[in-house]
Amino acid sequence: MNVPSLEFLGLVIVVAALLAISERPRWRATVFLIANLGFVLTFSHEPTQLAPFALLLAGGYVAMRCVQTQKNPALFTLIVGLLIVAFCWLKRYAFFPPATLLPGLYMTVGMSYVFFRILSLVVDSYQGSLPDRVGAVRFLNYTLNFTSFVSGPIQFYRDYRRDESERPARLDLTVAARALERIVIGFFKVLVVSPVLGYAHQRCIVAVSSLPSPSARVLDATLILALFPVLLYVNFSGYTDVVIGAARFLRLDLPENFDRPFSSKSYLEFWSRWHMSLSNWFKTYVYSPLLLALMRRLPSRSIEPFLGVVVYFGTFFLVGLWHGQTMMFVLLGLLMGLGISGNKLFQIEMIRRMGRIPYRTLCSIPLYETLSRGLTFLWLSFTLVFFWATWPQLTGLVAKLGVGAIATAMVLTLVVAGVVLSAFTALVDRYIAAFKEGAMARLADFMRPAWYTTLAVITTSVVVMLDAPAPHIIYRGF
């Protein structure tokens, strides 16, 4: 079942109606269990296609219970290692010889998100930080939560448990109206804007073979670079809007995944605003434990910041690697690691040379801000090439466009993105401030229904005219 679809909304309405019958935790858990399993079964009914996924779940549950009772560090390390290997094997990572992989097709949709939830339960269970002992029903409801099964966000167990049965999120008319707005904007992004951007990006790639002049090559290369991050954002945040809005009707308060990422003035800041639930997961279960372990072993104030740089590199290398199974994603991981650790190293060095306050003053100079935004966007666009292109496609593009045109396009991307994103950020800041209070706030109350109704009408018209299914989330393969 696709998320931005009438079927999905229908499922949400049925589940919301059933949940409204009783607030008893057992009832809520039962309704969620049926809905979650039913949703998974919409992807496949074939037992052989579902079996690997079911085995991962069963293995995860046994692992969690095992480390809960046996507080043995060696056993814990072995279990976590086995889970990671099993996940990579099921996801067919390129470092496994093809002969060792499972033959045939089987379901992998949502497997990464489920795996993250399983691993967090195993770690929390071992460290004794779970709020309760997780039974089979709650384990399945948490790991297979249908609202966030396909596209995330990754919710921590503690928060899920609170919403599922302990203290479900508030749902009144205002909350419902805001949730409906999220669904409308999500549908608009996924069904209207995302296909347009996807089409434009593909056209630019195809056009590479027939560009008449060097300036056309530069423009085309710039668009190829710059369009994809916007497309990814619109597609992914659209899916997130739909599921966050839908989940509110079930009284689940899913975490946000995006916070105006293109307003970021550094790559470090970008990752605190982009796919936030993923970066929080990696911060909690990779970055923090690794850095703490190193700081314990090498207790020196002067070395600690550089340990942070090394761990940043390692963490973001893994984030990049998680995105796919081929060599391109190893390169993506390396570039992401280089970007984040280089940014951190630069920050440390600037603070050391200038002092914290003068450095902060420098960072607030408009020209510096503009360049920083441009550079952040450029690095993101460049790294994402390794996300959407295959190696033959990439080398083909470089050969046809030429290194000179690509280098010029990168400078152009830096400057234009810096200026446009800074102007846009200032405009949004001013809009938010103006509509927060006074007469403008009252005006906003009238404008909101009109605005979202307009978006809903446009989306419905486009869907009816195109008569095509919604584009899949770009992260579907994960």
Added chain:
Amino acid sequence: MSLDDIYQQLSGILRDVFDDDSLVAGPDLTARQVDGWDSFSHLRLMLSVERSFGVDFAASEISSLKNVGELASLIQSKLLGERAFSPSEES
């Protein structure tokens, strides 16, 4: 150890970690209010707290703290030896 004692000890740790003698630990103090409190210095703080109070934090506890009040309560519960859940709480 009382919460007041924990806050007093925390004040000293905060001053040392963030190199700011004016810092006073209180329940509402958050990372946003302290200059230089980023994810890296947060870990340095947690390590200092672990050493100073003789407690260990779980990965999810380190990232879920919203203010110094939650940190103080967590330290107190660990000093009292409270478990996150009792074995009978099956669900």
